[in-house]
Amino acid sequence: MVYAVVRAGGRQEKVEVGTIVTMDRIKADKDGNVELAAVLLVDGDNITSDSKxxxxxxxxxxxxxxxxxxxxxxxxxxxxxxxKKRQGHRQDLTRVQVTKIA
Structure with a gap:
């Protein structure tokens, strides 16, 4: 079982291939793909956490x-x-689906 913990808009999310994540608005390339920064990678018994x-x-x-x-x-x-003061806010979000962990 392979999964990763990625940095997603100020938060960290645990993702596997096929996981759908909602995060802060992020720009995609022309094909609609985004690359997320990994913080931790678990590949079976191997756990990778060093930055190199x-x-x-x-x-x-x-x-x-x-x-x-x-x-x-x-x-x-x-x-x-x-x-007294009243105001509203709606955050811009992006929904992404993880396609590959390599």
């Missing part, structure tokens, strides 16, 4: 679609001063 060996590891993913996350409401309020 991980420089050779390529985790390739295919971009499925771009989407936006749920709306988050930000409210600020200060008592007795008449100050």
């Amino acid at each position: 060996s991980l420089a050779d590891v390529k985790v390739t993913a295919q971009v499925l679609n771009d989407l936006r996350g749920p709306k988050i409401i930000i409210q600020k309020f200060k008592n007795k001063t008449g100050y």
Whole structure:
């Protein structure tokens, strides 16, 4: 069983071939492929975590679609001063499917 832990938009995700991951918006190349940086690689009994060996590891993913996350409401309020502020935010996301770990 081969899997890797990759850096995906400020977080780390455990991925195998075929795993679908939603991460922060990322630019793809003209074919729609993205290369993700590996932090850890597990290949059966072998565990690779040093940076020199991980420089050779390529985790390739295919971009499925771009989407936006749920709306988050930000409210600020200060008592007795008449100050209140309300704003919303929707994060830009990308959904990718891992195609190859080499």
